[in-house]
Amino acid sequence: MPVKRTPLAAHLVRAHGARRLVLLSRRGGNAPEAGSFVRELEAAGAERVDLVAGDVADRDAVAAVLEGIHPGHPLTAVFHLAGVLDDGLxxxxxxxxxxxxxAPKVQGARLLDELTERLDLAAFVLFSSAAGTLGTxxxxxxxxxxxxxxxxAANRRKRGLAGLSLAFGLWEQAGVGMTAHLGKAELGRLRRQGIGALTLTEGLNxxxxxxxxxxxxxxxxxLELASLRHALGDAEAPPLLRDLLRRTTEGRGAEASEPAQSLDTRLADASEAERPAVLLDLVRSEVADVLGLPGPDSVPADRALRSLGIDSLTMVQLRKRLxxxxxTTLPATLVFDYPxxxxxxxxxxxDATTLRGNEK
Incomplete structure (x- = not known):
């Protein structure tokens, strides 16, 4: 408690012998298919399942839930999964x-910590995110x-209390949950940052x-190290992943610098009439890579990039890569001014023509 309607609840019953569960969520028993969910847990071995509606960031609501637990069956474990995404620059x-x-993640966790501090809990598990460690x-x-x-979690351990924070990466899409809205572009961006998706079985294991x-x-x-290595090119790897990548990139220095050298060579060898096509191919290739599209042919030259799914984050990534x-230096409003x-x-x-003119 609190636990959203996820396979975790059934896993705690089947694999860990949980028999009484109090599941706190905003809709509680009013959530769609709440009845079938309870029956599923009972069929798995649960003796009692209480679905409670409330806000985990509301002190009075959390206190009321804790006070409603029967003293003959005291609370022994807390699993905190609440969270809301609001991504942006x-x-x-x-x-x-x-x-x-x-509010749901931090305030909720702090309230649970404070209000259960005097209880002898066997587990106090916080579902954190790799975003807090790796940065996304x-x-x-x-x-x-x-x-x-x-x-x-570390502070609880110092106080002699149960505490465990699990900085999970992405889980496979199942049409529900915080990441259900992610499309191919977002998932591709995560892969290029080195983050793949755990299957449900892998996550529970x-x-x-x-x-x-x-x-x-x-x-x-x-970790998707191959995708990360490809996205990095000759850029330096994130500090936390540097050692993992180093073992597979030793001796690849020349190869890592090849893309930029190849482009320089192509531009130098191209005639004035050929250079627009070279640069267009570059732009289409980078857009396809950023959006996770099959290749440059999937990026029409005259179609607005925003209609292909580019957003504020991928705009920044595209500008930096180009x-x-x-x-060179490109304007922050690149995709807005040049759609x-x-x-x-x-x-x-x-820009290239201007630069060559100045060099002369």
């Missing part, structure tokens, strides 16, 4: 948006919230392993 964050992210694009608020959970270990914080995550490939691949290629051609 730091410049676009407001106090309201930050509160939206922090556009999730500064969410990363801060999850880093706070990691710190709370990771939980079982973590519960049996002594650490305060663990990070169950599927600027690095051409060793198609053809328009961006035209800007790059103008």
């Amino acid at each position: 730091v410049e676009g964050f407001t106090a309201e948006r930050l509160h939206r992210v922090m 694009a556009g999730q500064s608020g969410y990363a801060a919230a999850n880093a706070t959970l990691d710190a709370l 990771a939980l079982d392993v973590a519960l049996a270990r002594p650490e305060t914080q663990l990070m169950p995550v599927r 600027a690095k490939r051409l060793n 198609t691949a053809e328009a961006i290629a035209g800007l790059l051609l103008h």
